[in-house]
Amino acid sequence: MTTYMTILCKIHDRDKFISGYGKAVPAVVAQYGGEYLVVAPGGTLLEGTLEGYSSVAISKWPNREAALAFWNSPEYSEVKKLRAGLADAEVVIVDVPE
DSSP states (O other), X not given: OEEEEEEEEEESOHHHHIIIIIHHXXXXXXXXXXXXXXXXXXXXXXXXXXXXXXXXEEEEESSHHHHHHHHTOHHXXXXXXXXXXXXXXXXXXXXXXX
8 A cells, every 4th residue: 555645834944954864864765665756845735734734745665664664764764853943844644555
């Protein structure tokens, strides 16, 4: 069963975010079997309370275990430090039957 991870971010310092976290995270995603389908600024909130969370990333994973292995990995723990204070994030994973 394929798993998708959706991340909505409110980025406070886009240049620092992209030059640090944005450059480092794709290699770790790939290492754990994920692939980005969407990475883009400019999302528009249509409903809800996440005003300002306009940067969106959607990644595809072979399964939930792979997504969680990435999320809980020591490699990602180090990369995640690069976005500390630079962005707030909301992260959801969902399994999609094939």
